[in-house]
Amino acid sequence: MEAIEQLIQRVAQIPQVKLGHFPTPLEECPRLSEALGGPRIFIKREDCSGLAFGGNKVRQLTFTLGDAVAQGADTIVHGAASQSNHCRQAAAACGKLGLNCYLRLARDHKSIPQGNLLLDKLAGVDVEIVDASFGPELDVVKHKLAKKLELEGLKPYVVAGPRSTMLAAVAFTWCIAEIAQQQEQLGIDADWIYTCSVGGTQAGLVLGTKTLDLKMKPFGIAPIRWENKHERLRTAANSAADLLELDTQVMDADIQNTDDYIGQAYGYLTPEGIDALKLVVKTEGIFLDPVYTAKAMAGLIDHIQQGKLGRDDTVIFLHTGGTPALFAYQEELVADL
Ligand SMILES: Cc1ncc(COP(=O)(O)O)c(C=O)c1O
Incomplete structure (x- = not known):
């Protein structure tokens, strides 16, 4: 098992530029949990990463x-x-x-x-x-x-x-190290981390949680259908592991990702996504986006309703941003109001 600080040191060796506001906050969402009668929910605010509306x-x-x-x-x-x-x-x-x-x-x-x-x-x-x-x-x-x-x-x-996806995996391995530190500060040990991804974001969450041997399991909700997604995610995670000189080997069995909440196609709203978006802003004052995070939250809500996550569980929802796209969906959103 790798220590958190050691992993942060490895990431610090990779060429990088200073762009955002890190660490992003990890906020508890008690009103959302209550509304869902479900698990303890925290949102990792990558939507607040600072540059140009974040994400x-x-x-x-x-x-x-x-x-x-x-x-x-x-x-x-x-x-x-x-x-x-x-x-x-x-x-x-x-x-x-x-x-x-x-x-x-x-x-x-x-x-x-x-x-x-x-x-x-x-x-x-x-x-x-x-x-x-x-x-x-x-x-x-x-x-x-x-x-x-x-x-x-x-x-x-x-x-x-693949290079861009691999570097995204490095970025979200770092994000997991950040979350691990925040968990220690908050005294929590989450069971799950949900996010909207079928790329480097999830690959990094998988590599990071496996490297640090965290209890938390990543669950990805895809916004788009890609063929060979397990292979793509595994390759990105393992090439990031090589770059970071980690011994961790990510297997297909480590990757949980579903296409179930895409709806008609990439870039088209789903009714469940719109409901999820409205619920999160009404309970927590946090806006989701129509293309990615609303669908991922709809997936998390569905899993809670199916009983896959119970009251005793703790889940982190990684909010990947995307809110400026709301304004391009004015017609569909206004029609729903
Ligand atoms: C808001 C938002 N969420 C999620 C994603 C998906 O990220 P990934 O590349 O990890 O699949 C994107 C990608 O463009 C995005 O803009």
Whole structure:
């Protein structure tokens, strides 16, 4: 078993830039617990990570942009869905670090100048909506652009693929060390940590909890269907373990992740998600986002209602942010009111 401070020391050796406000708070939610007649609930406030309305990607970009700067890059090329929280946080981080930023966003039903896309434009970065689907097809677009920028004399760094996911796993291994310290301060020992992820966030939670031998088991609620998700998560966790020089080996059996709460598709609201969003703000004054965290909270609520978590359990819900996207869903949300 690794000591918490030792793990923090290992993470400190990885190239990084200072972007966010860490540690993020770990807050108890007694009114939410009471409303659900359920377990003791704490929310880890990654939505309060400081930079540009916060979110889980600030912690991730601490290491991806650290990697870029260490490689001598002066330009970041990124891209995802048109309401990408990751891209909004990257745009702001580039502003803070004085890096050029190019975003190539996949055209979809939310390619509207609202929410995150509005913020990207306000951040003054080079944004283009492209006809490529989010995933490997968009990655080709990003790499092509990087080649072109290189010919123009820039030093581009592309945020994409397994390296970005592995560095996210490093970031959330660090987050687990932070939570372990906060648990000691609060005198708690959680049974579960729930979050919305099918990528580096969950990979890091799995690697961190296994390395520190915590009681807490990570449970991921996917916002999108990816093939081979166990392999992707295991590979990210184990390559992060290699980078951190840890002996921990993550197996498929360590990874619990469900697609059950995605609904129609990525980026479309579910009625249960909207109910969860309203309940959390009404009981705790905390807003969730429509695409990720509301669906994850709907999953946690369903598990409580099914009796998978009882009154004697303690659960941490890692709030990954994303709230600026609420404004891009005005029509659907107003229709529900
Ligand atoms: C708000 C929010 N939650 C969760 C996620 C999922 O994170 P991961 O990359 O770990 O799957 C994202 C990713 O973009 C996000 O923006």
